Amino acid sequence: MDLPSAVSPRSTSDSSSGSAAERALVSAVRAFAAKHLHADHVCVGLSGGADSLALTAATLRAGLNVHAIVVDHRLQEGAAQAARDAAETACDLGATAEVVSVTVDGPGGTEAAARDARYGALDTARAGRPVLLGHTLDDQAETVLLGLGRGAGARSLAGMREWSEPWGRPLLGVRRAQTRAACVGWGLPVWDDPHNDDPRFTRVRVRGEVLPLLEDVLSGGVAQALARTAIQLSDDADALDAIAARRLDGARSGDCLDVDTLLRDAPAIRTRVVRLWLQSVGVDAPTYRVVRSVDALIDEWHGQGPIAIGGDSRSRLVVARRARELQARRIPR
Template sequence: MPPRHPTIASALGQVRRSLRAAGPPRRILVACSGGADSTALLGLLRLLARDAELELVVAHVDHGLRRESADEAAGVARMAAQMGLVGVATRLSLTPGPGLPARAREARRAALQAFADGHACDAIALGHTATDQAETLLMHAARGCGLEGLAAMRPWEAPWLRPLLGLSRGLTRELCDRMALPFVDDPTNSDEEQPRVRVRERVLPLLRAGNPRVEQALVCLATHAADAEEALSAWAEREEAARRRGPATCWSTDDLHVLPRAVRTRVVRRICGLGGADLGALRAAVIEDIDRAVMARAAALGGTDAVLRPHVWDLRPGLRVRLDRLGLTLARAAPGAEIPAPHDH
């Protein structure tokens, strides 16, 4: 190993902090593709292993989509052996076609989870960098997202650990060179047919021209968004629990209107989720419509029947939510069936 360099020392500090935030874990599965990011991660964790009492297992997932992939898998196996680490690998059976990046990601994560379970690892380390975080945030923002989308990837989402989110992609290449670790370049990372690559190759350079530290700025934004989302979600969880009447079928809306909108809408989403609604598919417009009705009802108490009459929303076939003087009530019904009004107490 070459003499320690300030760049390596600084990166080690970031990795140490991420380990502390995660527990710290003691047995880590390190996902290594052979590229610069994951190779730098493996090298840094290897440097920390003795002092931090870490046990490392190196995992490689070959997607089987390129002729070079078998050689890359062999290279990762050699590197693990040279480091004296256990190495595991698998080859997936993916076919080109629509949705390939998403299919590959899900298959890769499943394979890594299986390796972690089989080797009793309490964390799976991924080589996502600040550049990846910036790309993810920009893609989410372009599609239209809330705070959760702006939070992008979390440094620790058990069992997924991302120690390099504070380091740019360019820095991981420098780290590999300074640690004398070989790495490969995956040509698919330059394929501008992929939305992520277009953001990397076209959008980030324009932003970087105005702010050379744009990746770090966007990582900071993602961190603030994650902190705010965590705080608001915890507040909404307490409000939902306090308003629950008996079994989770009816919730009081008394004074719900005085809460900040960000908390109110999260309370409504939690209620819908507890009823079995698919929150990923539930349109924001439905939540906003329920919130508007709650606000209108609070403003018009003692007013017109048109505002105070019960309102009903279909969350999915067989599940509806009703707003009336009792509050918000979940009810199951056959598609097309009417929901009987609940009895007043």
């Protein structure tokens, strides 16, 4: 549903006035655009909440052309009206907007299924344009803490990337309180999603219980420290992943992997090579257990049998060691 655009009463290019929060948001978007964007037409994933609404307004004030995409998850009463209201607000600011309805029914629970449905809808509607998302420093801190609690490894602890085409997150250095303050300053009607306060969701409990407790026990600064950790680990993970990709090129022959080539590598490199190789032979998201089990065929070889790494209803996908190489093959069920 395309809605007609309108002109905001306040100039979208005026960032010299207003509160410190408003200026911080506009500056963040401008810095992001200068670093990552090659055109001035972008989409913004808009929910109607303070973060995405402030991002929409700041992006317009930074001089970009904005198309807001509002995803209606249809998970609660009033969601459709909230989506229409958010789209109308975006148009009042000077953007174009559309509402896209999705069905949340995928695996992994409501949170994961809603996220997958949302990203799928945004990717379809963006029409080749980058999509800016309203994740803040607080969201980044929560992501790092969740990754730590799940033992998900360095890449997970690196949190969300500022730019991972086509997804952009200009506000990862901005606090959630600043987005809300900017919405107040710009007179924007914020919709508070009841799910953001529902303790059935793990992230809500981390936000409302775990992080405040850590801030109290460690005398503040925890969210900023977790966000800094994400930046440092992201840089490290990128460097190691680049090395691993080069090593994989030299060690792979079709669906086989040369053992001797990888034995010379440190575990941090070798396990990354194994993960990349597993993805190349059809494992979308290799688990820690699978990666370590396959790595043991290289570094702790004592004649163990094939390792099951996936498959479908017709066949099992396994990795086996044969002489000095690993082989991935399918076995009919």
